Amino acid sequence: MIIRSLFAAVALLSLSAPAAPGFAQSEAVDGVSFDAYLEVLKARARAEGVSEATIQRMTAGLTPNDRVIRLDRGQPGSPTRRGYPALAPYISTHVNSTRIAGGRAVFRENRSQLRAAEQRYGVPAEIIVAIFGHETSYGRIRGNFDLARSLATLAWEGRRRELFSGEFIALMKVADKGYSRDQLVGSYAGAFGNPQFLPSVYLRLASDGDGDGRANIFTNRADTFASIANYFRDAGWRTGQPWGVRAYVPSGFNVDAYKTELKAQVCPRVHERHSQWKTVREWRDLGIQLQRSMPDDTLASLFQPDGPGTPAWLLTGNYRVILEYNCSNYYAMSVGLLADEIVN
Numbered sequence: 001m002i003i004r005s006l007f008a009a010v011a012l013l014s015l016s017a018p019a020a021p022g023f024a025q026s027e028a029v030d031g032v033s034f035d036a037y038l039e040v041l042k043a044r045a046r047a048e049g050v051s052e053a054t055i056q057r058m059t060a061g062l063t064p065n066d067r068v069i070r071l072d073r074g075q076p077g078s079p080t081r082r083g084y085p086a087l088a089p090y091i092s093t094h095v096n097s098t099r100i101a102g103g104r105a106v107f108r109e110n111r112s113q114l115r116a117a118e119q120r121y122g123v124p125a126e127i128i129v130a131i132f133g134h135e136t137s138y139g140r141i142r143g144n145f146d147l148a149r150s151l152a153t154l155a156w157e158g159r160r161r162e163l164f165s166g167e168f169i170a171l172m173k174v175a176d177k178g179y180s181r182d183q184l185v186g187s188y189a190g191a192f193g194n195p196q197f198l199p200s201v202y203l204r205l206a207s208d209g210d211g212d213g214r215a216n217i218f219t220n221r222a223d224t225f226a227s228i229a230n231y232f233r234d235a236g237w238r239t240g241q242p243w244g245v246r247a248y249v250p251s252g253f254n255v256d257a258y259k260t261e262l263k264a265q266v267c268p269r270v271h272e273r274h275s276q277w278k279t280v281r282e283w284r285d286l287g288i289q290l291q292r293s294m295p296d297d298t299l300a301s302l303f304q305p306d307g308p309g310t311p312a313w314l315l316t317g318n319y320r321v322i323l324e325y326n327c328s329n330y331y332a333m334s335v336g337l338l339a340d341e342i343v344n
C-alpha cells in the first residue's frame with residue numbers, strides 16, 4: 001500500500017512538472033538506483049560464468065521500463081470473497097471456433113513432429129497443441145518486450161527481487177547460448193517463445209526436437225513441442241490417463257459435502273475448489289456418471305465450478321499437471337477442453 005501511494009504521488013508529480021531527462025516514475029522498494037542495481041546483476045552474471053560480451057550486448061543502454069511495473073502491479077489478485085467468476089463465459093471465449101480450428105490445423109500439419117514428442121515424453125499431442133494455443137495463439141503472439149529490460153526492471157523494483165534477479169541471470173545464460181537481444185523478447189514478465197517459458201525454465205527444460213543441437217522455442221515447432229512435452233513429463237504427467245472427464249451429478253447431490261480438507265501450499269485458492277480425491281469406483285457408487293470411461297481405480301476429484309445444475313468434471317492428477325504450467329482453474333479447464341476439441 002505504501003509503495004502504491006508513493007508510486008501514485010510520484011506519478012502525480014510527473015504530471016504537474018516537466019520531467020527531467022532520465023526521470024523515472026518508478027523507484028525501487030529500497031531506494032537503490034537502477035544503474036547501481038544493474039551493476040549488481042552484471043557482477044552476479046559474471047560470477048556465474050556469463051561471458052563479458054553477452055553481458056555487454058544484453059545490458060547496453062538499459063533503462064527501467066515503467067510500463068512493465070504498471071502491468072505487473074495491475075495483475076488481478078485472488079478472487080474476492082463474493083466468489084469466483086463463472087467458468088462458462090471464460091471457456092466460450094477461450095475455446096472458441098477460431099482457436100479450435102487453429103489447433104486442428106496445427107495438429108494436422110505437424111503430425112510427425114507431434115507424434116515424436118508424444119512418443120518421447122508420453123504427453124498427448126493434443127495437450128501440447130492446446131498449450132501452444134493458449135500461450136501464444138499457436139505462435140502468433142509471443143510478446144515484444146525486451147526481456148533484459150523487463151527482468152532488470154522487475155528485479156530492481158524489488159517486490160519480488162529474488163525471483164526476477166534469478167530470471168535475469170538465467171536470461172544472460174540463455175543469451176550466452178547464442179541468442180541475440182532482438183530474439184530475446186517476450187511478455188512483460190519475462191516469458192518468451194512459443195511455450196512462454198521463463199529463462200530458468202528454458203535452461204532446465206527446453207528441448208531439441210529436430211536434432212540440430214539447439215532448443216529453438218522461438219520459431220521451431222519440433223523444438224516447441226518437445227519443450228512443452230518435457231515440461232509436462234517433468235511435472236509428473238501420467239501417460240495414458242486423461243486430464244479429466246465430464247461427469248453427471250444426480251440432482252440433489254451435494255458437491256460441497258465432499259470439499260477437500262487439504263490446504264495446498266501453492267495457489268490454495270485454486271485447489272480449494274476441488275473435492276476430495278476418490279476413486280472412479282467410489283464416485284460411481286455415489287451416483288456420479290462419467291461421459292467416458294476411466295479405470296475404476298483412477299483417483300479423481302469432482303469439480304462443478306459454476307454450482308448446482310451446471311457442468312461437472314472428474315479431474316485426475318494430470319489436471320494438476322496442467323495447473324503446474326499456469327495455476328488457474330480457468331486456464332487448466334480451458335486447455336483440457338481445447339485438447340478434447342482438437343481430437344474429437
Ligand SMILES: [Ca+2]
Nearest residue numbers: 208210212214
Ligand atoms: Ca532444434
